[in-house]
Amino acid sequence: MTPLASLAEAVGPRHCLHEPEDIAAYVADWRGIRGGTPIAVLRPGSTAEVAEILRRCDAHRLAVVPAGGRTGLCGGAILPPSAPPAVILSLERLNRIRDVDARDFSIVAEAGCVVQQVQQAALEADRLFPIAWGAQGSAQIGGMLSTNAGGIRTIRWGNARDLVLGLEVVLPDGRVLDDLRRVRKDNSGYALRHLFIGAEGTLGVITAAALRLVPRLRAVETAFVAVSSPDAALALLSRVMASGAEVIGFELIKRVCLEIVARHGPHLRLPLPLDSPWYVMVELAAAHPAVPVRQMLEAALFEASEAGECTDAVLAESEAQRAAFWRIREDFPEFSRAAGPAISTDTAVPVSAVPEFLARAERALAERWPEGEMVALGHAGDGNIHLGLKAPAGVTREEWVARAGAADMVVNEIAVALGGSFSAEHGIGLSKLHVMSALKDPLAIEVMRGIKRALDPRGLMNPGKVLPPN
Numbered sequence: 001m002t003p004l005a006s007l008a009e010a011v012g013p014r015h016c017l018h019e020p021e022d023i024a025a026y027v028a029d030w031r032g033i034r035g036g037t038p039i040a041v042l043r044p045g046s047t048a049e050v051a052e053i054l055r056r057c058d059a060h061r062l063a064v065v066p067a068g069g070r071t072g073l074c075g076g077a078i079l080p081p082s083a084p085p086a087v088i089l090s091l092e093r094l095n096r097i098r099d100v101d102a103r104d105f106s107i108v109a110e111a112g113c114v115v116q117q118v119q120q121a122a123l124e125a126d127r128l129f130p131i132a133w134g135a136q137g138s139a140q141i142g143g144m145l146s147t148n149a150g151g152i153r154t155i156r157w158g159n160a161r162d163l164v165l166g167l168e169v170v171l172p173d174g175r176v177l178d179d180l181r182r183v184r185k186d187n188s189g190y191a192l193r194h195l196f197i198g199a200e201g202t203l204g205v206i207t208a209a210a211l212r213l214v215p216r217l218r219a220v221e222t223a224f225v226a227v228s229s230p231d232a233a234l235a236l237l238s239r240v241m242a243s244g245a246e247v248i249g250f251e252l253i254k255r256v257c258l259e260i261v262a263r264h265g266p267h268l269r270l271p272l273p274l275d276s277p278w279y280v281m282v283e284l285a286a287a288h289p290a291v292p293v294r295q296m297l298e299a300a301l302f303e304a305s306e307a308g309e310c311t312d313a314v315l316a317e318s319e320a321q322r323a324a325f326w327r328i329r330e331d332f333p334e335f336s337r338a339a340g341p342a343i344s345t346d347t348a349v350p351v352s353a354v355p356e357f358l359a360r361a362e363r364a365l366a367e368r369w370p371e372g373e374m375v376a377l378g379h380a381g382d383g384n385i386h387l388g389l390k391a392p393a394g395v396t397r398e399e400w401v402a403r404a405g406a407a408d409m410v411v412n413e414i415a416v417a418l419g420g421s422f423s424a425e426h427g428i429g430l431s432k433l434h435v436m437s438a439l440k441d442p443l444a445i446e447v448m449r450g451i452k453r454a455l456d457p458r459g460l461m462n463p464g465k466v467l468p469p470n
């Protein structure tokens, strides 16, 4: 039997796609970057089928590239152009919520559940699944965990990793590691689940996860605030942290980003005039409706204004207005793409270092590429700033990459020098391998290689990703 026939037998012919028109959607990712062509795209419907596929791929020495919602921004779910023979394993049909336990504050979801589906199931049980970000309507639980996604709520509930109680994982040889427990405390040896979280599919395939839920929010208030500088933004952060309510979002936005929104998102109304160099979106909340969150936010903003930290502010007056504020922030990647080429980064520094990071990056970029414009926005409440260097008008992506491609290293080096990271929440995939080689501790890479060899001795799981070539 040919490898293709064997795989079709394992998953059923309807779910073993190989015609060019059937697999077209799987060979490129959200960024529009096209990868190599797999021998097939497989769409298993159960953990047992995933296990059978991995056993057969192991026997035929076929590489396996897991794919979730394909919204990853580092090329993790596409084939490298010179990949060995490989299949793309799409988890989209593993999309059942297996259990929601309100008393336990937990949910068990399969890897192909869309993040929004899990949020909705939690709400129906009067609970909150707190991870949220712009691509939540397409990204899947398996992709979220494999990239250890962050998003807008990290300041309060941490990254995806912090919400995982247990995992079900199929190992590269087809054995199923069933660690899908909801127990809160378990120190019986190594916490193996953490190996697979953030591994970008290089160690096995996540098929289901037991996730932590939190109380549903009953009072939420959101403000759009003009601040004079990143330092002023941090002063405001300290104030809202001490306000008595939970700070569940704190985004810093450079004015140029709002100018891009104004140009490319005409359906969105900007909440404040474009006369401030920086803006903050801050969201406070409480689980009990009687908590006076609005007064707490107003008091913090009043004090900030008295102290000269904020120059203008508007509070959302309705749920629709709150959602409209968030559209500005969450759809920014789309508007930015429409605005033309940019060299972008995904850095994190300690929160206190955000102002220095921004100042140093702006100076360094302006010195080498005065024709570019620094864009910056991000989850400043957790130190994660997405900084980019936008090309001048009329310059193509290819020209800009050739001219200013080194801008990412300039920014990454500054972040690392300040005790930060060159990959805060998007992972490494294919596009940050060069940064891994240059900036990651060689001993850490050596340990990672040892783990990879132990779990995937044939190197079949998502080859060419995360670990730079030897």
Ligand SMILES: Cc1cc2nc3c(=O)[nH]c(=O)nc-3n(C[C@H](O)[C@H](O)[C@H](O)COP(=O)(O)OP(=O)(O)OC[C@H]3O[C@@H](n4cnc5c(N)ncnc54)[C@H](O)[C@@H]3O)c2cc1C
Residues within 6 Å of the ligand: 030, 065, 066, 067, 068, 069, 070, 071, 072, 073, 075, 076, 077, 091, 111, 132, 133, 134, 135, 138, 139, 140, 141, 142, 143, 144, 145, 146, 147, 148, 149, 150, 151, 152, 200, 201, 202, 204, 205, 206, 207, 330, 333, 334, 425, 426, 429, 462, 465
């Ligand atoms: C508009 C936009 C905004 C974004 N904002 C944020 C943000 O604020 N914060 C953030 O963290 N990210 C953000 N992202 C990035 C992206 O949404 C996340 O990385 C997301 O977690 C990827 O999920 P996915 O299902 O699309 O994964 P994919 O892109 O399909 O895959 C990502 C990686 O995970 C692996 N993988 C997928 N499923 C599995 C599985 N079941 N088992 C093993 N490996 C698997 C893939 O092989 C790949 O390496 C954004 C993306 C977009 C397009």
